[in-house]
Every structure is written in structure tokens, then in C-alpha cells.
Ligand SMILES: Nc1ncnc2c1ncn2[C@@H]1O[C@H](COP(=O)(O)OP(=O)(O)OP(=O)(O)O)[C@@H](O)[C@H]1O
């Protein structure tokens with residue numbers, strides 16, 4: 846499922862639609878270059894889960910857990926992680942089943958933590974519009990789910 850998103854606000858709303866529909870155990874993999882909008886999508890997911898505190902880029906702490914929403918929201922920035930071993934060191938799998946986990950820069954690193962994941966690929970075009978590609982792996986998200994999340 847592919848959609849063009851023209852503003853940060855619309856990007857946040859896309860994230861909110863993910864958060865609104867999230868269940869315990871969900872894994873969302875956010876990919877895209879610097880400034881593509883990964884954190885904005887994570888902020889929307891947090892909003893959809895009812896997280897009140899600010900969802901900011903966790904770059905310097907790598908992972909942050911927000912516990913004030915409908916489900917725990919684990920927000921990870923894997924940018925500085927060296928590889929699979931360091932992902933394992935975070936012990937994300939201990940929280941995964943009870944939480945909603947979103948991982949910036951998670952492509953190729955965290956997919957194996959779960960049977961199913963939602964991948965959100967963000968590509969910033971020259972005109973600043975973001976091309977967003979939603980891909981579901983596993984049984985969790987249907988095509989209809991993706992269409993609703995895309996806003997189409
Ligand atoms: N669709 C959009 N159109 C225009 N601006 C956007 C859009 N989405 C996000 N932005 C803006 O792009 C900037 C960077 O977004 P964000 O911090 O979410 O990127 P990021 O992918 O998390 O970057 P990093 O790799 O540094 O973590 C923010 O100022 C945000 O408001």
C-alpha cells in the first residue's frame with residue numbers, strides 16, 4: 846500500500862491510525878533516511894495509544910517506554926546499534942508481547958523478534974512530500990487495515 850503524505854500533521858495522523866488499531870505484541874518497523882518522518886509517525890502511534898507524555902526521538906537513550914497509554918509503547922531508535930547482538934542486548938522481546946513496539950532504523954534488524962510486523966518505509970521527495978509504503982508481514986494486518994492506515 847502506497848500513499849503520498851504532504852505534511853508532518855498528516856504523517857502524525859497516519860501514525861495515530863496505527864496506534865488506534867494497535868494490539869499488544871504489535872511490532873512496527875520504521876525506515877527512511879534522516880528527517881524522513883519516522884519520529885513523527887512514532888508520535889502519532891503514541892497519540893493513538895493515548896500516551897500523554899512527549900514522544901521524542903530516543904536517539905541518545907536508544908529505547909524509551911511510555912506507560913501512560915492504553916498499552917505500553919516501546920519506542921526504539923536503532924540508528925546507533927551495531928547489529929543483531931546489540932538488538933538482543935536491549936531485551937526487547939521481554940516486553941514485546943505486552944507492548945506496542947516501534948523501531949526507527951529497524952529495517953533488517955528487528956523483524957525476527959516477531960512473527961508479524963508492519964513496515965513503514967518513508968521516502969522524502971525533492972518537493973518534501975513523503976512517499977509512504979506500508980507492508981505487512983504475517984497474519985496480523987490485512988489489506989483493508991493497510992488501506993485504513995494509509996487513509997485511502
Ligand atoms: N510529510 C511530511 N511533510 C513535510 N515535513 C514532514 C513530513 N513528515 C515529517 N516532516 C518533518 O520532517 C522533520 C523530520 O521528521 P522526523 O524527526 O520525524 O524524522 P526522522 O525520520 O525521525 O529523522 P531521524 O532519522 O533523524 O530520526 C520534522 O521537522 C517533521 O516535522
Ligand SMILES: [Mg+2]
Nearest residue numbers: 883884902949
Ligand atoms: Mg527520528
